[in-house]
Amino acid sequence: MKRQLILWVPFAVFVGVAILVASALFAPADRTVKSKLIGQPLPEFALDPMIEGKPGLATQAFATGRPRLLNIFASWCVPCIAEAPHLMALKEAGATIDAIAIRDEPDAVAAFLVRHGDPYRAIGDDAERRVQLNLGSAGVPETFVIDGQGRIVMQHIGDIRAEDVPEILAALEAAE
């Protein structure tokens, strides 16, 4: 009797492996590369102003006691255009949004802001993606929620859509 049960063990193992493989195969693949810095303080950086009339961006700007958003964008990035109205909505809802412009030029950024709206308090010029890589950000656009002590509490990968706005506002409130 016992021997007969043992004979089934390899088959049970096979079924287990098959279920594991099938579930991994059919689950939608999540290929986003998330930053490992969530929950950690923002890395030290200091970026020059991207355009005239707006300050640049440095780490110190974030430890002010109030949570804020850090948006990584570029004037050449198409999803950033789709995201622009929702950033404006976030700004109107009271969020402070700082930005890092990736591989960009002043004229192009100024034109982008005129055309798609300007929700930013400050824009830092990250011409060679040094700060972006330091943040563990894998592309544009991305948005980080930073709490009042300058810690990263959330990372939104890809363009912000209308349905993401409440979630980001909630994260800002939770970081208060």
Add this chain to the structure above:
Amino acid sequence: MTQPRCPRHPGLVPGSTVRLAQSQEAPTTRKRLSGPRNKSGVTVFVGFAVLAVSPVSAQTTAPARYANTQLADPAREAEAKSLMEQVRCLTCEGQSVADSDADMAGDMRALIRERIEGGESAGQVRQWLIDRYGDQITYDPPMSALSAPLWLAPLALLAIGILVARRSFRRRRP
């Protein structure tokens, strides 16, 4: 000048390496494209060469200093190169930053070269990247709770096989 159709891999465009010198006569050769002399295909190839030679204008800013320039010290460059080959390009799946023409890969090559030139070892730079992007950033992930079964399962299966074999051989002898 027409926009490049295939800016990422100009080397793959037919004739682009052979006929670079002729691209100066672009206006005249391009005119001939629609003419009746196309049968040989030669003028078409020249046309492709013109497309391939025109500057890549997708990005507005110049590449980082070390994106496409080797380090002066060959040993350091070799160290940087070996790391670049195992660092995943974040915007182009399945390529390393050494293979990719994406500007983000260029910036990552520059970062790796700069840090190695600054005296860091390849291992330190690799750890710096893993600290920010996780194990996915490298094609040679470190052993972790998640990857350990991959390494240990074959050993475990081999041990089980040896045990089973020993038991069954023993049984046959009276």
